[in-house]
Amino acid sequence: PQQLLASYQPLADALSDNLSRSILLKTSRDFQMFQQKIISEQYDFALLQPLFYPDAHELYGYEPIVQLAEPLSAIVLVHKSAQIHNFSDLDNLTVALPSPLAAVTKLFEREIKQNGVKMMVRSVYTKSHDRCYQAVLSRQVDACVSADRSFKGIPIAVQQKFKEVARFGSIPHVILVVHKRVSESVRKNAAAFFLQDKIVPTVVG
Numbered sequence: 331p332q333q334l335l336a337s338y339q340p341l342a343d344a345l346s347d348n349l350s351r352s353i354l355l356k357t358s359r360d361f362q363m364f365q366q367k368i369i370s371e372q373y374d375f376a377l378l379q380p381l382f383y384p385d386a387h388e389l390y391g392y393e394p395i396v397q398l399a400e401p402l403s404a405i406v407l408v409h410k411s412a413q414i415h416n417f418s419d420l421d422n423l424t425v426a427l428p429s430p431l432a433a434v435t436k437l438f439e440r441e442i443k444q445n446g447v448k449m450m451v452r453s454v455y456t457k458s459h460d461r462c463y464q465a466v467l468s469r470q471v472d473a474c475v476s477a478d479r480s481f482k483g484i485p486i487a488v489q490q491k492f493k494e495v496a497r498f499g500s501i502p503h504v505i506l507v508v509h510k511r512v513s514e515s516v517r518k519n520a521a522a523f524f525l526q527d528k529i530v531p532t533v534v535g
Contacts, residue, residue: 437499
């Protein structure tokens with residue numbers, strides 16, 4: 331969470347200046363707690379994974395502002411020295427996933443079903459993408475499923491310790507939403523701010 335906050339703080343500061351009001355940046359220790367905060371409508375603005383957006387919009391009063399144009403793809407990462415070369419090699423291995431609720435987890439499950447692959451995969455939930463990477467590097471698991479954009483956000487030196495053995499899914503990426511209690515003028519100003527060139531998040535956790 332601290333790395334995530336540090337990544338987004340400059341964006342929050344710029345939005346605060348643009349709206350002429352204080353923006354307090356918050357996150358949660360895992361996906362489940364974040365989801366509960368959305369359900370209890372604690373956030374004024376939030377970045378949502380696409381699979382959770384319909385409920386947030388229809389049930390909890392969140393309206394869309396902008397969405398990353400780049401599609402979300404899931405990637406399977408292994409240690410660069412591992413003798414794992416493709417998706418089917420994961421049979422009978424242990425795979426780390428951020429959370430049962432994460433979009434990449436749903437894409438991974440869908441990939442297994444759609445391809446009719448008869449695989450026995452032991453899943454371990456690490457609560458974050460960073461812990462997923464750490465589990466591979468410490469050899470606690472054989473592979474990690476993450477988001478391509480999240481992986482690109484970690485240091486190059488760390489990226490070079492992995493190899494990608496599979497990539498799948500291409501769904502709409504994260505959506506920035508605002509709660510309906512926020513005034514219409516603030517919503518419009520926020521939308522105009524985020525639609526500026528180069529105003530895009532650098533890391534999706």
